[in-house]
Amino acid sequence: MPVPDVSVRAALTGAARDHHALTDTEAVVLLAADGEDLEELAALADAVRRDRLGDALTFVVNRNLDGTLVGADPGHVRDLVREAAALGATEVCVQGAVPAAAGAEGYLRLVEVVASTAPGIHLHAFRVPEVLDAAGRRGSSVREFLLAARDAGLGSVPGTAAKVLDDDVRTVLNDGVADLPVARWLEVVTTAHEVGLTSTSTLVHGGPETPAQQVAHLRLLADTAARTQGFTEFIAMPSPAGPSPRAVRALHAVARLLLDGRIDHVQAAWPKHGLDLTEQLLRGGADDLGGLLLDGSLDPSAGQEQGTTLTRADAAALAERLGRPLRQRTTRYGDPVRR
Template sequence: MQRLDIEQAEKLWQEENLFTLGRMAHQTRLKLHPENMVTYIVDRNINYTNVCVSACKFCAFFKPPGHEDGYVLSFAELGRKISETLELGGGQILLQGGMNPDLDLVYYQKMLEFIKDRFPQLAVHGFSPPEICFLAGEAGLAIAEVISRLKKSGLDSIPGGGAEILVDRVRTELSPRKCMTGKWLEVMREAHKQGLKTSATMMFGHVESLAERISHLDKIRSLQDETRGFTAFIPWTFQPGNTLLEVQEASSAEYLKFLALSRLFLDNVPNIQASWVTQGARVGQAALLWGANDFGSTMIEENVVAAAGVCFKMPEPEMRELIQRAGFIPRRRRMDYTLLAESG
């Protein structure tokens, strides 16, 4: 299939219906992944702090500095959460917080060293590009140096959080204190250069246009052409509950249609992840026939989306059953999409 350009992607969206785009995306997914498997990971989202100066309009989770409900997890509590994750069969944590002015780069290095010293088998998928940009600014260091220090202390990979829409007009409206598009891409480019794999994300369904959504996809595809460092793309819909944005939530049909378009456009990103956390189990299951080949995480813990009033939980046996009922073989994976041996 010839690579889609921006104009062709817009035309597909406007002229094709949900089911036609879904069929096209599923055919593409089967060409890329003919083995009839759907992968997933057992991990836990640990938010080490909820204190953040960004004050993004779409976030229901953060607290400003000095707020009585602000927190920073102690290393002892962090260790307890990790131990529980390992007991439940997890091999990775997603470590994310906020842009907390009271935590410097040395704190982050010590946190990673604490984790790796006590849990050397654990993979740490942590710190989104805005967090890394903020750390670099606070420390007066180049982004490359911050990533190098974090990697040396034990960081294994970087999540694609904080992308929202990679268009400065949207970012200025939603989160003006957060890094702009160029810096987000710079962090990912540098991470890939230093050998760290990352994911890429998009939060859509708020103040962006269709053209801006596709511009986001184009930026991800262009950087992937350059570095080949993205393992997966994860789009999800904005959850408006308890936030400062008064917009109507995007429908499940719109989610599935855009998921399909993402699979068709991102021809160099190997994996597309279903977002059952925002969509629920049944729509997440349907996503496996609309271009997704990965079911994401079992989410032993998740706080950010839950703060917006959306709280879907899924134990591993239920996740495996949903994958099987969609006609696929469930397989556990690592962040880099290498498969784990099946137990039993």
């Protein structure tokens, strides 16, 4: 790829003038910002965040469950959801395929169990591969399954499994075997939005993709959001290769600029970055801390991120260091109903 004929300083000047007018070339250049340029980029992104959302640092109280581990045992799911609700969770997240032993309607039954156990809780469940699996098992279209799941109590779907929205990169990440095509991923997520479900949006970065492919991914998310208004937030997650803190900060800042007005919230995923880098991200365009990820005591291993829990005191201390008010939110960024 040719070196873009624009400097970081010129790109920063253009972004400060009108970040909505950033070209792809300028966005790629900004992803390489370092030193004083990076600090200026972060400050600009944080100003855009403040103008869009104000200063509140938000978080959600949630419990993650692994569908593969718990999906065939409705009684156990009921106990875990009851415990999560008692601990103050407003969201239960389920990722991972429901075991085949649960039958053709296993996914729907899981939704029904959660919804009937805690009617006020938001169920955030089933990535695109799981939606496709659920529809295939019951012999229905994706739209038919999502409508049935929505009616049974599903509130939103995770936007994970997006990886990088580039078919060539996805093939590389899948050990040379063609992965779920980008068009199919977008079709499923768009259908979820069309039937009234929201979703997160994600990017796994720092692997074989180029900066230009990162920008193209962000543009594709922004364009989809403009059509569906269905994305609640953007979450950047580091690949196993481990992007540098500099690259992580630059990506979050550029994401804030490119997604502004399309996807309001940029989450600093603290379990992926650690609290020190998370604090820097929250000073550089991110506004949301994500979930506390309650373990509970009944069966901590039922979640994929066992032992990765943030306390309210930890969140409050972080907000104090940032000089920003802390606000608990719901999955869709509303205010929780106090029980």
